[in-house]
Amino acid sequence: MDLDWIGRNLSEGEDILGLLGLHLVLALTPVLCALVLSVPVGYLVHRTRAGAAPLLALFGIVYSVPSLALFVAIPVVIGTQILDPLNIVVALTVYTLALLVRSVVDGFRSVPVDARQAAESMGMGPVRRVLTVELPLAMPVVFAGLRVATVSNIALVSVGAVIGSGALGQLFDLGLRQAFYTPIIVGIVLIVALALLFDGVILMLQRVLLPWYRKAAA
Amino acid sequence: MNLFEFLLDPASWTGPSGIPARLLQHLLYSGAAVLLAALVAIPLGVVIGHTRRGDAVASGLSNAARAIPTLGLLVLVVTLLGTGAAPVVGALAVLAVPPVLINTVAGFRQADQEAVHAGRALGMTPWQLVRQVELPLATPLIVSGVRSASLQVIATATVAALAAAGGLGRFVVDGQRLGPEGYPQMLAGAVLVALLAIVVDLLLGGLSWQLERRRRHIRREERGDLDALRAGELAEQAAARPDTADRAGDADRPADAATVEVPAGETPDTGPRPGHR
């Protein structure tokens, strides 16, 4: 390990910190976008009943497409340039959505029939019932999916280095070019640390936002 | 310019850097890596699953494994060990071990405890118990783990092109060097690897569904009466809508929520699996 190299690239160029910031933006923006989209999409899929299985199978197929393939193909669909970091964001949003829709559907399915009937008998309208009863009860499963998606995204951004925009993944490219393992190890360690950190952050958020599950979660 | 000109050009389909050759390389790397990983992970999973020791290690491994950037690991191995099939297959195999291991352990954990107890009561040796009771019950989940591993390996083998390896990723990496002229080549690589992943996913998904169905079928036949069959169907319908208690538990085990869960519906499990590609 060349600690000197790390010091130089932290203090002077701010290279590593710049890449770290970019990495977080590229990994977390898709999580937010997909979370917002997945709840309505997931609810609609859930409500289609008979259609839910084939639709979920379709999302499963989307999720099985390798990330590099998606990074390369996205520009044709949305008309961006190949080096545009937007490609990474859109591709990861598609993945996260594929994963979260499944979680949302599972979440809604997990809502006990009793709870729904109780809400109905209290005279709640469908919108209110979904938002105030079903959705909160579905959230623990959604949070589980959210954690998986966030951790995968943080690792996946680095694959973008193959096509020239991989944030911390660029350190892998640099290391490979110069047969220099320090940047490679720095990249791996930072990515794993970020992933574990945000996994913890989401867990904390879950405990704060869904305090009634604290016991179950513990 | 036609974006698909590379795929449609007959010249792309011949020679040592043609599509069939690259596809074969991709399959060889991936196949060897998954096989190697299965040879390590399944026996290890059987030991952990049967003895129920090291469960925590296996589950911790699953979370950590998802956080490791595959490209980084591959590049590190190539930088330290050089190019060639062996380092690439080795690095890919390392990435394929966790999903297979975790699912093998989970398969044992979910094996019908009544059957296990019955086996023990009949005086089966631990080896007989594993071979004749636990392993058959765990097989669908093990296959599903191999499926996750295969997808991850196929995706990562694409990235291996950056480390001077062959495979379909070559088209993506080389195409980029050619400027605007090269995009059809990049896209060809992307489309081919996506198709390969989808085909493998559906094949292994179909296999795991078949196994699951046969397992249920055998169980019904053994019981041998119509009432039990009906009861079984009802139980399955109930299982399709799992109750909250189970799910609240899942919330704290994200790995399990997606990897380990066996959808009880009558459709093949094509749902998203964790792990990055």
Next chain:
Amino acid sequence: MTRKRWILTAAAAATALVLSACGAGSNPLEGGGASESAAPAPEAGEVVVGSANFTESQVLAELYAQAMQAQGVQATTRPNIGSREVYLTALQDGSISVIPEYTGNLLLYFDPESPASTAEEIETALEEVLAEEQLVLGTPSEATDQDVYVVTAEYSQQNQVTSLEDLADLAPDAVLGGPAELAERSYGPPGLAELYGVEFGEFRPYDAPAVKIRDLNDGKIQVATFFTTESAIGDNGYVQLEDPQGMILPQNIVPLMAPQVAQNTAAVDAMDAVSEALTTEELTALNKAVDVDRRNPGEVAGEWLASEGLA
């Protein structure tokens, strides 16, 4: 509207959106290396110096950019864009405005059939073809950097190879390594076959020089292309193969720029001063500081400019 209708409508709308995006049929690489959102089109007066995906190009880009900054020109760099095909597209679409170039290879890129062979002939021929491309050549430096085919000392001795001519019999059993674009270059496999009757059994593309060096030393490839300014040649004792047919043209280092930069005298003067002061030996030393000592190209370039009184 029933729920089913709603879903069908949404699906139709989504399909239409995707199809219309496809219908635009834009090639994602056509716009060159920099995208609009990643790197907004440079402002008037701002000079963006791009560089190719290898060390020397990044060092040269830093030299030009920092020399211009010292003269009060607003200059930035956009490193590691890619191969010639990619960065020239970026130069022509305005994503970058200057790129370090090499005279001979640049000429062959635009005119593969050009008969020019001396440095002067190449410069004259280049100016003609570049006028058509709306690009302007700066003052070429004395410093040169040619592509060169090398073999290990051991291979050279065992097989009596010192020139490209000696490879004809060996090549069918040998593997050639080089950057992916070499496969298409006139000084790559096509030129070797035409001028020397050399046809390698396999061409293996490398993105990372360090990996190529390792494979050459390990005997996984037998012949590789390098740049003459790469310290790896001397450090590993490689034998540079002679090129009696002059397949590889002389390559003087030169800035290639967009017309609006050529009108900016402060910018042109700054780059001319760099060309004037730079020698092949100094460039080799700068490359080594980055490749072997793992220093930052910007830092290395800044120190050299300061020592030359250019910044």
